[in-house]
Amino acid sequence: LQPTTGVMSKISYETLQSTVEDILRHSTETKKRNFTETIELQIALKNIDPQRDKRFSGSLRLPNVCKKKLKFCILGDVFHCEKAQELGIDFRDVEMLKQFNRNKKLVKKLAQQYDVFFASETVIRQIPRLLGPGLNKAGKFPTLITHGDNIQAKMNEVQSTVKFQMKKVLCLGVAVGHVELTKEQIVQNLQLSINFLVSLLKKHWQNVRALYVKSSMGPVQRIY
Numbered sequence: 123l124q125p126t127t128g129v130m131s132k133i134s135y136e137t138l139q140s141t142v143e144d145i146l147r148h149s150t151e152t153k154k155r156n157f158t159e160t161i162e163l164q165i166a167l168k169n170i171d172p173q174r175d176k177r178f179s180g181s182l183r184l185p186n187v188c189k190k191k192l193k194f195c196i197l198g199d200v201f202h203c204e205k206a207q208e209l210g211i212d213f214r215d216v217e218m219l220k221q222f223n224r225n226k227k228l229v230k231k232l233a234q235q236y237d238v239f240f241a242s243e244t245v246i247r248q249i250p251r252l253l254g255p256g257l258n259k260a261g262k263f264p265t266l267i268t269h270g271d272n273i274q275a276k277m278n279e280v281q282s283t284v285k286f287q288m289k290k291v292l293c294l295g296v297a298v299g300h301v302e303l304t305k306e307q308i309v310q311n312l313q314l315s316i317n318f319l320v321s322l323l324k325k326h327w328q329n330v331r332a333l334y335v336k337s338s339m340g341p342v343q344r345i346y
Contacts, residue, residue, distance in 0.1 A: 132327055133316065133346050135309075141335055141343045142308045148340045149301040158190055159338040161299040161308060163315055167292040167323075168331040177288040178322040184314055186307040187281045190300045192237040194277055197249065199242040201269055209273060212236070216245060219252040229256030238280050239264035240273070284311075286319050292331075301337055 142161075149159050196206040196213040206213035214232075222228050233256055241249065241264035249257065249264065257263050267276060284296050298315045299308040316333065323329040333346040 133333070135313075137345055138309045138312055139305065141345050142305050142312070144343060145335065145337050145340055146301060146305060146308075149337045153339070155339055157338075159301045159340065160189070160191075160297045161301065161303075161335065161337050162295050163298045163312065164295040164334040164336065164342070165293065165319060166331040166333075167288075167294075167329050169325060169329055170288075170292060170323075172288065172290050172292065175324070178324075179285075179287040180318065180322045181283050181285045182314065182318045183279060184282050184284055184298070184311045186299060186303055186311050187278065188284055188297045188299050188311055189237075189281045190302070192277075192281055193235065194238050194240065194280075195232075195236040196267070196273070197239060197241040197245050197264055198267075199244050202240075202242045202267060202273075205273055211273075211277075216248065216252070219245070219248075222253055224252070224254040226254065226256060229253045230260070233257055233260035233262050236262070238262070238277075240267045240276065241265070243268060284315050284318075286322055298335075 145161060149155070194211050196202050196211055197219060198206060198213050198215060200215070203213045203215050222232070232253075239257065239262055243266060246264055246266055265276070265280075267273060284298060286294065286296060288294065296315065298311045303311075312335065320326050320330065330346065332344060334342045334344050336342045
């Protein structure tokens with residue numbers, strides 16, 4: 123893996139390598155946890171007014187899985203419910219969804235149980251009628267799947283996608299990997315994520331106050 127040029131030149135390839143080495147050493151040797159730690163990129167922004175400036179949003183598919191432990195649920199027709207069973211994924215069919223009866227508390231509980239929902243074409247149209255706006259409010263409205271889709275590939279895509287979205291505050295954090303990836307894979311994900319983030323910002327690096335990287339339970343490492 124070669125260092126990328128362009129906007130990345132603000133942070134040397136060596137800095138990223140040594141930072142990732144420290145994170146992995148801490149996670150696997152100094153204080154090994156009994157779960158797979160996520161590696162997060164934390165961003166502090168500047169010279170942006172969240173109230174007045176246009177809020178940016180963008181998603182990038184990374185070459186390596188960054189979110190290992192996502193819980194999926196399929197809201198499916200007969201075909202997709204059978205596929206879900208084969209893959210060992212939780213599912214709900216239309217009859218099960220009817221039992222929610224648009225009950226806000228039950229829909230909220232469903233939304234909290236899972237990270238990502240997929241829905242069949244025939245089911246996705248019925249979701250507002252069956253469940254109300256609950257999933258949408260939770261930011262978890264289902265992704266459409268067709269009978270021709272490879273569900274496992276769709277899941278991998280979601281697990282490898284990083285999303286940058288500015289809210290009302292000047293800080294954001296995104297998962298860019300986990301400690302079971304190799305050093306090179308994490309560095310690659312980091313480089314691409316930082317490049318992409320900077321490309322979304324109006325004044326590019328002039329909008330970046332600081333960048334930090336850390337594992338779930340590890341110390342924070344400042345890289346910019």
